[in-house]
Amino acid sequence: MDIEVRNLTYEYDSGTPQAVRAVDDVSLTIPGGQFVGIVGHTGSGKSTLVQLIDGLLKPTAGSVYLDGEDIASRKFDRKHMRSLIGIVFQYPEYQLFETTILKDVCFGPLNMGLKQEEAVNAATDALLRLGIPRESFGASPFEISGGQKRRVAIAGVLAMNPKILILDEPTAGLDPGGREEVLGLLKSLNESGLTIILVSHSMEDVAKYVDRILVMNEGKIFMDGNGKEVFSHVEQLEEIGLAAPEVAYLMKAVHDAGIPVATNITTAEEACGEILRALKN
Amino acid sequence: MDKFIEIDKIAYDYNRLDEEGNVEGVNRALDGVSIDAKRGEFITILGANGSGKSTLAKHINALLFPAEGTVTVDGNNTADEEKLLEIRQCAGMIFQNPDNQIIGTIVEEDVAFGPENMGVESKEIRERVDESLKAVGMYDYRESSPNKLSGGQKQRVSIAGVLAMHPKCIIMDEPTAMLDPQGRREVIRAARALNDVEGITIILITHYMEEAIYSDRIYVMDAGRVVMEGTPKEIFSKTEELKSHKLTIPQVTAVAVALKEAGLNLPDGILSRKELVAELARLKKE
Numbered sequence: 001m002d003i004e005v006r007n008l009t010y011e012y013d014s015g016t017p018q019a020v021r022a023v024d025d026v027s028l029t030i031p032g033g034q035f036v037g038i039v040g041h042t043g044s045g046k047s048t049l050v051q052l053i054d055g056l057l058k059p060t061a062g063s064v065y066l067d068g069e070d071i072a073s074r075k076f077d078r079k080h081m082r083s084l085i086g087i088v089f090q091y092p093e094y095q096l097f098e099t100t101i102l103k104d105v106c107f108g109p110l111n112m113g114l115k116q117e118e119a120v121n122a123a124t125d126a127l128l129r130l131g132i133p134r135e136s137f138g139a140s141p142f143e144i145s146g147g148q149k150r151r152v153a154i155a156g157v158l159a160m161n162p163k164i165l166i167l168d169e170p171t172a173g174l175d176p177g178g179r180e181e182v183l184g185l186l187k188s189l190n191e192s193g194l195t196i197i198l199v200s201h202s203m204e205d206v207a208k209y210v211d212r213i214l215v216m217n218e219g220k221i222f223m224d225g226n227g228k229e230v231f232s233h234v235e236q237l238e239e240i241g242l243a244a245p246e247v248a249y250l251m252k253a254v255h256d257a258g259i260p261v262a263t264n265i266t267t268a269e270e271a272c273g274e275i276l277r278a279l280k281n
Numbered sequence: 282m283d284k285f286i287e288i289d290k291i292a293y294d295y296n297r298l299d300e301e302g303n304v305e306g307v308n309r310a311l312d313g314v315s316i317d318a319k320r321g322e323f324i325t326i327l328g329a330n331g332s333g334k335s336t337l338a339k340h341i342n343a344l345l346f347p348a349e350g351t352v353t354v355d356g357n358n359t360a361d362e363e364k365l366l367e368i369r370q371c372a373g374m375i376f377q378n379p380d381n382q383i384i385g386t387i388v389e390e391d392v393a394f395g396p397e398n399m400g401v402e403s404k405e406i407r408e409r410v411d412e413s414l415k416a417v418g419m420y421d422y423r424e425s426s427p428n429k430l431s432g433g434q435k436q437r438v439s440i441a442g443v444l445a446m447h448p449k450c451i452i453m454d455e456p457t458a459m460l461d462p463q464g465r466r467e468v469i470r471a472a473r474a475l476n477d478v479e480g481i482t483i484i485l486i487t488h489y490m491e492e493a494i495y496s497d498r499i500y501v502m503d504a505g506r507v508v509m510e511g512t513p514k515e516i517f518s519k520t521e522e523l524k525s526h527k528l529t530i531p532q533v534t535a536v537a538v539a540l541k542e543a544g545l546n547l548p549d550g551i552l553s554r555k556e557l558v559a560e561l562a563r564l565k566k567e
Contacts, residue, residue, distance in 0.1 A: 041461045042432045146330030173458045175329040177527030201461045243462035246532040272539035
């Protein structure tokens, strides 16, 4: 399922003196199956943009098209859209509420009108995909670790069988093990065909996992490219309150010390290979 | 040595409640934990989610009391009720979400809240507010509304609010978890400056390994116990052991370890960019 955003603008308090333009004339296309990372400092418009794509906010101007259909059009089936695009908010585990893990994940599919049995199947499938073992389905979602809670909450959205999954800071507050777990699962979901839009503050995570990075600043798309392209502009990123992954700084320092390494490197593995190559020559 | 904070074999249990609110059982969150900090030390506590870090932190300024063992802060035992006020003024606390900690409508009012509550004279409050805001680099924003600030700026205002109470120690419980890279840097820089310049003892809890490399000592927790203790160099030399506790090593260290495994003659425990670059430059000359 392709997403197309055309001249999208959103103003908070529109028409008042306090009007703030959070998204400013943004146009972009996200083809089905892509793994996109959106980065930007606090208040750059990232969360507003994804809420516009999901139809939770109505644009001040411009349109969002899903597979060519305008989501604001009267003919558009908005209820159906809610199941096509799943959105996982920050700290989604705060939204867990049921007495067992399985019941919690069934809530979405049941609300969509699935029969009990179908809902249980969908929930089971989603939980297994997120690595929650069958034995723990009957446990309370409040008595599992933080990383597991986060995965159960994501399963709750996945159980509605979306084609596009949007996640706002899915790894905030998780320990390194939990972060790897969640990101690895997102990567495998993406490989099975799901479009994933990841809003993140962690440049390291974005560099390691996504195909394409959108950098937002003051409501506009400031950069659009793969990790190597985006993180080769360290100075510009810093000017807008961001940073490159630690490894990019390391490679620059190594280069400045007279060792001829390439500097468009974003992960530890690549850095190691590149330093070895340069030292051997 | 002068032990400013001394936590001696403490245990703490959370009650598990059933649907009617009856106690069903207990979860042991801390199990024989001992840590200490000297005056002016910078201590980092690492550990996976649910390892007991935050429960431990709340014992230091007497928000929680141990079921077993003792907690002593600047010579006062937290079990001594008469000393509670003193302990809480001595050890300030910063939490994860800056939005939950700011109550004033103007930055300087927010910072003044603590000393006002302590009954500090108004002339002195003025001085303390200005000093504190300068110490975290937020003086220029003293008349702004906190709503208009970025996450990192809000968190620095929270720190100024604690500073204005003239604490000897600040406990920071994942102060950067919700911030963007710039905000993270600002907050860690402020914490290091308070430690270096003002000599305030800092206890930092974090999930970002990079933030731990400047501390004097690190404690690693797992399942309610302290499982590792040492300098950053010692701790981050033990990659496998850290992994077994669901932790990792800083990215620069990871590159150094991989290079060493590939045969380069590098020492263990490289933490900063500078160290690694210097070592590589040395190798190139040879």
